[in-house]
Amino acid sequence: MRNMYSHFLVGVLLLLTFISCNNDTEKKEVPDVSNIEVNVEVRRLEQEIFALKSKDEIVKYLIENPEIEQKYFLQAGLYPSRTYLVDALWDFRQKVENDTLKLDADRIFGDFEKQKKEFEQAFKYIKYHFPDFVPPKIYTSVSGFANWGFGGDVIDFGDFIVIGLDYFEGETATYRVPEVPNYILKRYSPDYLVPFTIQILSNRFNKVNANDRTVLSHMIAWGKAYEFVDEVLPYVPDTIKVAYTEQQLVEVNYNEGYIWSHFVENELLYKSERMAVKRYVDDRPTTSEISGESPGRIGRWLGWRIVSSYMKANPEVTLPKLMADDNANKILRQSKYKPLSRK
Incomplete structure (x- = not known):
């Protein structure tokens, strides 16, 4: 693998230029969604909660917002009654x-208008592909990193999604997400908020075969x-979509053939042991089995490369058809995936 990265260094500058000018996103035809109308409703729950000045006001708020009380505050099952929740x-x-987390959220996200516009554009594209899609309401919150038994980074409740702004406040925040390693912490920043939420929302459409626990099945699902x-x-950088640095993305693109050979030669695709999935698909700082320089979650990135190849080889397959297909082996077989091998 050291040799692999020595080969990489020879062509890195050329590749950086090439990728910046010729990435897959720029080549892909982006549909016109300007005539699609969506309504994005945003509620700032953290501002509503911090405006309550007494327990009586909290009670009144919960009575007036039964959906928020039942689905959000009580969803973890930690509070047996409203009295305990209050x-x-x-x-x-x-x-x-x-209070500091809330003030940081106010400073970093302001009126949330930037993110609202990003959600509006994303929901237009979803509705283009899935005409029956009803955009969920977007509720922001500050959960204290879920230490009170409600909240989290992003929770999809169906008709609304709650986003914990305290998780995405980034490097300028007074407090960062506790007990999270740096290779994950870097993704808890404002730039990742909308893409991370959309990825969570994709679970609504992403059909998987629960009986197929192979590495390949996990790769294709991701x-x-x-x-x-x-x-x-379509206009979000691939570095954000896969949570790799620009250098990491260049490296894996350059060494795609080598990485694929590692999976094939070690017969990883059809292994179903949990440890194999953990090593190649789950979050890790590096995929040390390939190289100390190889980033973690390499199986997710490789799964995307296979899926992208499948979509190019089968232009009649729409996004809804792809998301509804839970046959990972068929997707691989029909992808005609054969990455370039560099010597």
């Missing part, structure tokens, strides 16, 4: 560190998720 929300509201994000956020 006490928890009041405690949450009183903590200085939570590849379909990345392809979904690519289709509905």
Whole structure:
């Protein structure tokens, strides 16, 4: 693998220029969605909660917002009644560190108008591909990193999605997400908020075969998720979509043939052991089995390459057809995937 990266260094500058001018996103035909109308409703729950000045006001708020109370605040099952929830929300509201998280969210995201426009554009593309799609309402929150039993980074409740702004406040925040390694923490920043949410939303459409636990099945499932994000956020850089640095993305593109050979020669595709999935698909700082320089989640990226090849080889396959197809082996077989091998 060291030799692989020595070969990479020879062509890195040329490839950086080539990729910046000729990436797949720019080549892909982007549909015109200007005539598609969507309504994006945004509610700033963190502002609503921090505006409540007493337990009585919290009770009134919960009564007036039963959907938020039942689906969001009580979804974890930690509070047996409204009384316990009111006490928890009041405690949450009183903590200085939570107030700091909210102030940071106000500073970093402002009126959230930038993100609202990004969601509006993404929802237009989704509706283009899936005409029956009803855009979910977007609720923002500050959860205190879910320490009070409600909230999280992104939770899809069906008719609404709750986004924990405190998770995505980035490097300028007073507090960062606790107990998260740096290779994951870098993705908890404002630039990732909308793409991460769209990736979560793709689960609604991404059919998988629960009985197929092979490495290949996991790779293709993630590849379909990345392809979904690519289709509905066509102007977002691939570095954000796959959460790789520009150098990492150039390296894996350059060494695609070598990486694919590693999977084939070690007969990884049809392994179903959990450890194999963990090594090649799950979040890790590196895929050390390939190289100390090879980034983690390499199976997800490779799955996207296979899915992209499948879509190019089968232009009659629409995004809905792709997302509804849970036959990972068929997608690989019909992808005609054969990456360039560099010596």
